[in-house]
Amino acid sequence: MNATPLSSTDRTRLGRVNERGLTDRSNLYEMLDGGLVCHLGVVVDGSPRVIPTGYGRDGDTLYIHGSTGARSLIAGQSQEVCVTVTHLDGLVLARSLFHHSMNYRSAIIFGVPRLVTDPDEKLAGLRAVTEQLAPGQWDVARLPTRKELAGTAVLALSLEEASVKIRTGPPSDEDEDYALDIWAGVVPVRQVFDAPVSDPRLRPGIPVPSHVTDRPTPARAAK
Known part of the structure; x- marks a missing residue:
């Protein structure tokens, strides 16, 4: 595991309530490994777009995949992008509207993604994305065919420039407002997984695999 602290750049340095920032790289790994969806911010034909998509981490690389025809992935290969992952842990209701907030954990990664062309790395990236969403599924499902791989683009984004920010705890009201009724x-x-629902076309006698039924509920930050 990379023990290098998170980078401190103009883009990752917190301007407000900077005490909520975390600089340990393990906090970034934990944030990413516990999520399911990231948001890819990219400019396409001069217009900003934020695309929700699946992702996966392998070491200090974040992998994102999609169709080779996806304009966001095509544009993302040649420009700076911003990827965010957010966990909502609580709604903070204060005595004043001004101090209402949310308890959350968030990570932001900046950089220029590269298109993965090496066949082995491409499979590794797709495995990372699959295992992020459904741990254990890569080893039981059919692997991609050559045609499917040809129609799939995988982008790799370095985690070199990233920031992590959290908020926990109760409201922070004005001193005079604590006397209000x-x-x-x-x-x-919190996020929970309900019981799996089998495909209506599933052949009889095929049970739900244990890696699906035994998946734990994602961890929530401390109160």
Whole structure:
């Protein structure tokens, strides 16, 4: 594991409440490994776009995949992009509207992605994306065919320039507002997986595999 602290650049340096920033690279890994969807910010034909998509991490590289015809992936190969991952852990209800907030964990990565052309790395990147969404699925599902691989683009983004920010705890009200008869506190938010629903066309006698039924609920940050 890379023990190098997170980079400090003009783009990753926090301007407000900088005490919420984390600089340990392990915090970035934990944030990314616990998520399911990232948002890819890219400029396409002069217009900004933010695309939600699956992703996967392998070491200090983030992999994103999609169709070779996807304009966001085509544009992303030649310009700076911004990728974000956010976990919502709670709604913070304060005594004043001004101090309402959210408890969250977020990561932002900047850089210029590269198109993965090496066949072995491409498969490794696709495996990382698959295992991020459904751990254990890569080893049981049919592997991509040559035609499917040809129609799939994989981008690799270095985690060299990244920042992590969190908020935890109760509301931060003005001192005089603590005397108000208004409830204040945190409404916790968590993500859970319901029981799997089998494909209607599934052949009889095929059970739900244990790596699907035994998947744990994603961890939530401390209150």
